[in-house]
Amino acid sequence: MLNFKNKDLCIEQVKLSDIAREYGTSTYIYSKKQFINNFENYKKVLGAKDIVCFACKANSNRTILKLLADIGAGADTTSGGEIYRCLKVNFNPSKIVYAGVGKTSEEIEYALKNKILMFNVESLEELDAIDKIAGRVKIKAKIAFRINPHVDPDTHSYIATGKKGTKFGIPYEDAVMAYLIAKKKKNVVVFGIHSHIGSQILDIGLFKIAAKKIKKIVDDLEKNGIGLEYINCGGGLGIEYTKDQKAPSPEQLISELFLVFGKDKKFIFEPGRSIAANAGYLLAKVIYRKLSDKKNFLITDAGMNDLMRPTLYGAYHEIIPIKKINAKKVKTDVVGPICESGDFIGRDRMLPVLAQGEYVLITCAGAYGAAMSSEYNSRPLLAEVLVDGRKTALIRKRAKWEDLLLNEE
Numbered sequence: 001m002l003n004f005k006n007k008d009l010c011i012e013q014v015k016l017s018d019i020a021r022e023y024g025t026s027t028y029i030y031s032k033k034q035f036i037n038n039f040e041n042y043k044k045v046l047g048a049k050d051i052v053c054f055a056c057k058a059n060s061n062r063t064i065l066k067l068l069a070d071i072g073a074g075a076d077t078t079s080g081g082e083i084y085r086c087l088k089v090n091f092n093p094s095k096i097v098y099a100g101v102g103k104t105s106e107e108i109e110y111a112l113k114n115k116i117l118m119f120n121v122e123s124l125e126e127l128d129a130i131d132k133i134a135g136r137v138k139i140k141a142k143i144a145f146r147i148n149p150h151v152d153p154d155t156h157s158y159i160a161t162g163k164k165g166t167k168f169g170i171p172y173e174d175a176v177m178a179y180l181i182a183k184k185k186k187n188v189v190v191f192g193i194h195s196h197i198g199s200q201i202l203d204i205g206l207f208k209i210a211a212k213k214i215k216k217i218v219d220d221l222e223k224n225g226i227g228l229e230y231i232n233c234g235g236g237l238g239i240e241y242t243k244d245q246k247a248p249s250p251e252q253l254i255s256e257l258f259l260v261f262g263k264d265k266k267f268i269f270e271p272g273r274s275i276a277a278n279a280g281y282l283l284a285k286v287i288y289r290k291l292s293d294k295k296n297f298l299i300t301d302a303g304m305n306d307l308m309r310p311t312l313y314g315a316y317h318e319i320i321p322i323k324k325i326n327a328k329k330v331k332t333d334v335v336g337p338i339c340e341s342g343d344f345i346g347r348d349r350m351l352p353v354l355a356q357g358e359y360v361l362i363t364c365a366g367a368y369g370a371a372m373s374s375e376y377n378s379r380p381l382l383a384e385v386l387v388d389g390r391k392t393a394l395i396r397k398r399a400k401w402e403d404l405l406l407n408e409e
């Protein structure tokens with residue numbers, strides 16, 4: 001939804017310079033249209049019985065969640081806090097699934113009492129805990145096991161989850177045994193199967209390898225008299241952070257998976273990044289420039305506490321000036337104000353020489369951007385703005401210095 005109007009870079013129909021003036025910087029900005037398009041790209045290729053559960057850890061701003069709930073999304077949650085957020089914006093609880101290796105009894109009880117669709121169970125001890133709590137509150141728990149299919153998803157190791165040796169899921173060799181144990185539990189209903197192999201995956205072949213392993217388990221379970229209602233294929237579809245990357249569409253992914261499983265089952269998909277990433281941006285101002293050892297630095301008011309991905313994963317985000325200028329391009333490191341050498345947004349970028357007070361836009365920051373931000377260096381959390389056509393709305397107030405002390409004695 002980025003476009004130039006004359007020399008001004010715009011999101012939908014709003015000039016970024018206007019947003020900077022009205023809301024200050026640095027600021028997260030989202031395109032409503034892009035969120036809706038991205039969601040519809042999944043929805044249009046799925047049946048009415050299937051559910052697109054937005055992985056709300058990617059972006060848990062309540063207005064964004066409400067926007068998705070209102071157009072029929074379900075939610076993939078990883079904590080009681082996320083379930084709380086989702087219920088507050090009226091997600092249908094029967095479209096909420098709950099994964100995570102460390103669900104506490106408080107969280108399990110909360111999820112049960114609010115009648116979520118399904119727990120994605122990651123260990124036999126968790127199964128025991130869910131069974132006990134379900135018995136105590138007298139609500140049957142619907143479960144899927146999260147199966148680790150031991151597929152190396154060719155992504156950053158921190159976001160590879162379906163590989164041997166990660167903490168996630170039940171090893172696929174143990175899957176049938178786990179279901180046989182679950183079948184005997186009094187307060188648990190075996191309801192589905194789940195796998196999520198990692199994030200920012202650009203090769204559909206890897207999803208297919210995982211799917212075939214899951215299909216084999218589904219078949220083995222049927223032979224054992226265990227039928228499942230839902231197949232949950234997880235999330236993980238990558239997006240194009242750079243122009244050289246080529247991301248498959250949801251349609252391509254889903255049609256390949258239908259070939260493996262057949263269409264007659266009920267499916268759940270849990271996209272996070274592929275719904276939120278390219279719908280969000282981070283707008284930052286150049287505070288200072290400096291030349292140090294022949295290296296050009298642009299020091300911006302956005303730092304690693306605001307956008308952690310470059311520092312955490314070595315992730316690449318495009319950085320573009322918000323005014324079209326014909327100035328000479330020089331190799332530049334774009335860095336934040338934090339006292340860490342790892343505090344950078346982008347390194348060795350060819351950028352036009354910008355002046356103090358000019359702005360840059362960091363693209364594809366809608367997933368794992370604001371959601372991962374912190375107050376490190378006592379920097380208050382940023383403002384978030386939603387663009388809808390010509391209109392803008394402040395969907396999170398910029399925090400103040402006073403807010404830093406809110407819960408401290």
Ligand SMILES: *Cc1c(COP(=O)(O)O)cnc(C)c1O
Pocket residue numbers: 055057058076078099196198199200234235236237270271272273274367
């Ligand atoms: C994070 C996560 C997702 C979403 O992954 P994306 O790469 O953002 O699509 C889906 N399912 C589970 C269980 C997750 O932990």
